[in-house]
Amino acid sequence: MKNILLQAKQDVVVPDVLVNTEATSMSISIWFWVALVQFLVILFLLIKLKKKQRNLKFGDISKNSLNNAKKGEVDMANLMNSISGSKDLYKKLSRVCHPDRFINTDKQNIAEDIFQEISKYKRDFNKLTELKQRAIKELNINLK
Amino acid sequence: MWHKIMEVTEWFGEVAERYRLVKDFNKAAKFSFVAGVAPTLLEAKITTGDSSYKHAFSKWRGGGFRIKALSGRTLQKSELIEIGRVVLDNETLTRKMISLGWDTLEVHANQGFNGAKWALKEHANIGGFIN
Numbered sequence: 327m328k329n330i331l332l333q334a335k336q337d338v339v340v341p342d343v344l345v346n347t348e349a350t351s352m353s354i355s356i357w358f359w360v361a362l363v364q365f366l367v368i369l370f371l372l373i374k375l376k377k378k379q380r381n382l383k384f385g386d387i388s389k390n391s392l393n394n395a396k397k398g399e400v401d402m403a404n405l406m407n408s409i410s411g412s413k414d415l416y417k418k419l420s421r422v423c424h425p426d427r428f429i430n431t432d433k434q435n436i437a438e439d440i441f442q443e444i445s446k447y448k449r450d451f452n453k454l455t456e457l458k459q460r461a462i463k464e465l466n467i468n469l470k
Numbered sequence: 471m472w473h474k475i476m477e478v479t480e481w482f483g484e485v486a487e488r489y490r491l492v493k494d495f496n497k498a499a500k501f502s503f504v505a506g507v508a509p510t511l512l513e514a515k516i517t518t519g520d521s522s523y524k525h526a527f528s529k530w531r532g533g534g535f536r537i538k539a540l541s542g543r544t545l546q547k548s549e550l551i552e553i554g555r556v557v558l559d560n561e562t563l564t565r566k567m568i569s570l571g572w573d574t575l576e577v578h579a580n581q582g583f584n585g586a587k588w589a590l591k592e593h594a595n596i597g598g599f600i601n
Contacts, residue, residue: 383591384568385526392527395569396487398562402498405563408556410508447558 407451415458416448422469423461436464488532488570492516495537510580511540512553519574523589529571536576550577550586558593568594 359386379385423444430435440461449454495514498568502508519534537553540546545553558564567575568590578585 379526382528383525384594387526392569395547395565396484398566400494400560400566402493403501405495405556405560406498406502406512406587409512410502410555412556413552434512449556459532 401452404450404452408449412449412451412454415451415454416444418469419444419454419458419461420448422467423457423465428465433465440465478517484570488491488516488529491566491570492535496542509543510545511539513538517574517576519572519576523573524590525568525573525591527569527571528573533573534576535567535570535572535574536578538578539580541580544581545579547584547586550572550584551578553577554588558590564590565572565595 420441423437423440425437425441425464428434440457443457444454447457458469462469492514495512499508499512499514503511514535514537516532517534517536518531519528521533524533537557539550554575557575573590574587575590576585576587
């Protein structure tokens, strides 16, 4: 009698467990596919982003030249001096060292050279200061 | 895997380098103002920038380098432009800014909405970045 009862219980329980596992496996498979689709969409978007970046300006620059650019040291004190003082110094120097002031003299070539440098570095205070010293020495001008 | 780890380390290093550049600029601007060399106190900060100026190294929502006049004399439009040109004429600084992910240079006055902005990528040739 006991055996029969146990058998009957097992007969009832077995189908229940089967239904549960089927339901969970079904739900797992749905989430698996959802995750897979999401993963593929993300992958597609990443590839698209990478391609777009390559098409942008500087996309073909090598990593070495990029790292070299990052390592460059910036003279911030010179930058600040350039912001506040380079314009006035440039005006002063370009007026005093203009080659037209040295026409038909032995200093004409030096003046032309200095004037070209002054125009080239018109917003670099340190360079302009160096050129000022050079102009005082080589052109014998009096800069106050 | 090692390559990926290096990339992550580089990314953090880059962020630190960006903040260091801004900090150095602000420090130099402060010294210059206190010493009486500069008529206006300037402050640099990172902004979102202009998306149309984007290049391959641009940082997302962090591509703007804004220089703002804080106090002292009010700056004229021509002076704002002059500040921008001085920054763009500095080869090393322009190259460094581009490589660290900035794409826009903004210069703002201390009053109102006066300001000017430049696309750094258009000034990279001056810095010899492409060569």
